[in-house]
Amino acid sequence: MVSVLKRGLAIITLLIIGYWLAQGLAGVPFGQDKMLVGQYYLDHVKQQTGAVNAVTAIVVNYRGFDTLGEVTVLFIASTGVAALLWGKRRKRTAKTEGSIVLTTGTRLLAPFVMLFGAYIFIHGHLTPGGGFPGGATIATAFLLMYMAFTVYEIPHRAFEKTEGLVGMGYVIVGLIGLAIGGYFLFDWIWQTWGWGHNNIGRLFSGGFIPVIYTIIGIKVGTELSGIIDNMLKEEVSE
């Protein structure tokens, strides 16, 4: 009886909230041209950032501060998981080995997945994608290894250090901008050095976007792999 009452109340509340939100949404002029900042980005992206992909130019260059924050959020997630699951001795306790088809398939597939991940983040300024999808793809390769082999483990020490180093790399790229151009996260490669100006649309262009996306790709890849590693291990008594 109580649960029916509860459910009924919940449904009524949700309907009221839904109606209220719909009222709000009805006032937003969708489908009309409402671009204010957006138009500026579209008009100036090539000339100002050297990127063909407007989304990455916004994410890394115009609003790079947000991306730095998002990278930090992911870093916190992986650090937090590691802090909460920390134990003196933790080991993988998986028991069933995968079938030979699975293990051989993984062996063959993993390098290709990694290669493709690297391709995604290196071409962030040209094709859809960028550091986050690229890094996630690389982490998928490690997840495959974890799933197929009962004993596989990533090299933790190296991964942790890489994670820290590339994170510092991002901030340092920003600080170099502060030193050269006078602004934090200033795109010194494009705006001061003018490097790649006659190369728009080719691999070596886009100012510091490819540099930062490589950093983000490595960082996201190592972080997600670290989370997988932490979640898959169990505490064992000594």
Added chain:
Amino acid sequence: MNGQYASLLIALPLLGAFFVPLIKGFGKKAIKTYVLIITAIQTGIAAWVFQQVYSTGKPIIVMAGAWKPPVGINLYIGYFAALFVLIVAVASFLMAVFNFKAVDVEPIDKYAMLFLLLMLGATGMIATGDIFNLFVFMEITAITAYALTAYNKTGEAAEASLKYMILGGIGSSFFLIGVALIYGATGTLNMAQIAQLVGHINPTVAQVGLALIVFGLAVEAELFPLNAWAPDAYQAAPHPVTTMFSAFVVKAGLYAMARLLYLMSSVGTWHNVLKLLVVMATLTVVVAEFSALRQRNVKRMIAYSSISQVGLIALAFALGTQAGVDAGVFQMVNHAIVKVLLFLGVGYVAIQLGGAEIENFRGLGKKMPVTAFGITVGAFAAVGIPLFNIFWSKLRIILATLQAGYTWAAFLVLGASVVEAVYYFRLIHTIWFEGEGERISESAPLVAIVIALVILVIAIGIYPNYLWSISQKAGSDIFNVAQYVKNVPLMPLTGVGA
């Protein structure tokens, strides 16, 4: 020096946190010292920024990537942000000293990273001038807070963190929906430009967007129906982290709420949102005070007291008048000082005597006289007794509430203060007039911090004018939106929506 160097306030804690894995091998002591050094440098930078802003009277606008707003993201370090960034840095520095005594649970390197990033998140929330960037920094703050709440790895801590995480997650999603609505209606994310355009958009959209944002921030700002996570989290988190929650994490949420509220003050339905907030804030004060009355755990009791004081600040911000905002800022500063003192004292007692239950406080005046004295001064101040700092800010808030015409709110809040006096005096009685005990030696750095804070509390209590004038400036930074918009060098855009 170039004002753009203020971006180091963000860059330094980030760089510091990312560097920790590289020094992981050097042992606990080295890592704690490292955190101490980073927070000390941060305090130095914050002091420089504070001095710059208050001596020139002009805000520092940090433009990330040299993009002028609204195309790029800008940090707006005006009177308010300069003051609070300094408070965040100083509180973190004091807690970095406290870490040496208070935190021994492994893994200490992860703790150091999360600690620095919590400081970063609050700094960013207070400094940013972009509404989506505010969301990003809010997430940084919130997610570090979830992880740090559960850091002690007890069942109680895990439960508290889970509760916080679910509420916080829902709150942030609502906030994000609100941001999306406002972006959809105005076509910009920059706060100054939103303030310019918001008068022209559909009032229903503005009201729904604003209400969603207020609702989302209320989780972080611990307002009544959404603050159930807070006492549990305060009790279960490591002592320095509890102090940081109370000293600045909640303030960052409150400030963000106040800032967005006043930016959108030209919306026709604005006063409805204000009224809702006044009700929520008053309820926060009343409910929290009555819950504190029956607590046996002193840390939890002070957590409830902290929530009630935060409700008072929210009440001041929700009045919609200049006097209210000024008083709210004044109370924010005073509350930060007093709560650092109280949580530091109680945390230290809990470490030395094994727990913050009220039984452990019997005879504390004989066992740890300096700490007991610090807690006593903090308690007097929190109740709002004359000659202590919170007296002045509470008085200002009540006066402002009466001026704004909310007599019932002022009456309820005053009544709640009487309840507050009951449980604080009970604590003081237990400390000084009950039980016996042997003297325990107290750690020198902590004693120094306690004494310094006590002097600060009394100094502000006797001579409040200096801090009051600073608070007025900081308050006008929030209230005077026209000035805020004028200070941000907006790039003229020839879009369709302009």
